[in-house]
Amino acid sequence: MIDQLPAQFTFRPGDPGYAEELAGFQTGFTLRPGLIVGATDADEVRAAVVFAAARGLPVAVQATGHGLAGPAEGGVLISTRRMDDVRIDAAAGTARIGAGVRWGQVVEASAAHGLAPLNGSAPSVGAVSYTLGGGLGVLGRTFGYAADRVRSLDVVTADARLRHVTPEKEPELFWALLGGGHRLGVVTALEIGLVPVARVYGGSIAFDGADGEAASDVLRTYLEWTRTVPDALTSSVAALPYPDIPQLPEALRGRYVISVRVAYTGSAAEGERLVAPLRAIGPSLADSLREMPYTDSHTIHSDPPFPHAYYGDSAMLSGLDAERALRALELTGPKAPMMTVVQINHLGGALDAEPPVPTAVPYRDAAFLLRLLSPLDGTGVAAVRALYAQVSSVLEPLAVGRSLNFSFGGGDRTGGLHDERTRKRLAGLVSQYDPASLFGGVYEGE
Structure with a gap:
């Protein structure tokens, strides 16, 4: 030893x-x-x-x-940041990734072979941790959660054994690690399946959200539009007040902006046809919808690349109506006590399908995910939580749980991250693999 x-x-x-x-x-x-x-x-x-x-x-x-x-x-x-090896097996359509690998590395290495991982929107995010939380990716409605493409995991459990975990060998541990997070051991590497995607049609179209009527038009049109799009199209709508700083495009500076983000794996011509109802909403502040190499897919969301202080939470929803969505934007918009980004992800499609191998990823039948994120520069966590509580009260009739991938800074708030049946099963596995709670993983009751 x-x-x-x-x-x-x-x-x-x-x-x-x-x-x-x-x-x-x-x-x-x-x-x-x-x-x-x-x-x-x-x-x-x-x-x-x-x-x-x-x-x-x-x-x-x-x-x-x-x-x-x-x-x-x-x-x-x-x-684990130094464990950043990426190995592509193009013939098998797989990648072996170390615990410290970032999604941008996997995207670049896969693209050389006309392949893509089921990565998230930010290239700087750790691929392994994101996948252990489920992994809602840019192409989620088309290919499912990132966890659904895992072939095997190497994990050090509390007894200091390095285990090679597959669905055939230790299937219960395989199930729990994918969707259960880090509470059963330290994953040192993953083997993941890649998808044959080299290009996508996508980008964003931004509207001025300061006008209440215009904001209503965007949300109502978007929610109605999601009922018509194919599974090959993954999208979200986001609302945020942009600061008035020179680093931003002039059209966005100092504005409250509502943007629809799109990633479509079909042809550019069909993509143009599908987004026509969005363009018909009215004049846009910016429109970056286009065909692009998959290596540019991070530009669809353009998440901040620099470290900063933030708090965030989420709600998995059985559905969403325009009235509740608009109320959430009213609470978090320009008149809110702090800057808050609201993002609504359209789920369904492959995210709601039976995965190739069972995993602990919960709430697969949710229709939408609503995410809140607030910078903490000069703002206390208590004030942010108070605002989020108001939003939660609006969404409560539709909320089925929370997303492990999108709970930022709420380490003392674990309720709702898994449904009751999944919690109990995870708790039993913690008792088996980590009885002393070395990794802090008491799932029962969360």
Whole structure:
């Protein structure tokens, strides 16, 4: 058994490099682990788990730091950013990705073979963590969740064993890891299936949302439009007040903007036909709808690439009507006490289909996902939560749960991330694989 920590990338508070190793994309919530292990391979992950288990210390994992790493205060944080190997098997249509790999790396490596992963909208997000949370991607309605394409996982469990987990070998652990997150071990690598996509028709079309009537037209048209589009088209609508800064296009500066984002795997000509009802809404502030190489798919959403402080939450919805959607925008719009981004993702299609192999990804029959995200610069979490509570009260009749991928900064709020049946099954597996809760994973009751 490994009983020594790697010396090269091991940091304690006060050590040179500790703060740099701890830094991640999320800057609004600071952790203070007693030890950071910058692992370079699975053996070093095992060594960190042995060290923590022997001392009864909690273990958390961080790759890119977009979400909170877990119960790391005074414990051991395993930083996986150096485990960033990507290997493509073009003949098999698969990729093997290390725990620290970012989606942008997988997109670029796959594109060389005319393939694509089921990545999220931001190229800087860690691919493994995103997939363990389910992974609602740019092409979700066409191909399902990223978790649905996982072939195998390498994971270090609480007993410091490195397990190669497949649907045939340890099917219960395979089920739980995909949709259950990091609470059953440290995943060191995934093998994922890729899809034969080299180009998409997509982009966004932005409207001035300051006019209440115009905002109503956009939302009503969008929600009606989602009833008509094929599964080959994945879309969302987002509303946010843009700051008046020179880094933004002049047409968007200082405006409250409602944008419809589109990704379509069919022809550009058919894409143009499908988006015609959106263009008919009225004059747009910006329109980037076009055919593009899949390597440009991140421009559809243009998520911020720089680290910042934020809080976010989400609601999986059985349906959505324009009145409730408009009320959510009224609460979070320009007159709100803090800047809030609202995004409504159209679900269904392959996301609602039976996956090739069962996973713990919940709420597959949800029709929409509503996401809220607020910068924390000068704004306290309590004020943000108070605003979100008002939005939740509007959505409550339609809400079936929350999304693990889109719960930012709410580590003490785990309710609703899984349905009751899934929670109980996950709790039983925690008792089996991590009885001492080394990874902080008590699912029962959440």
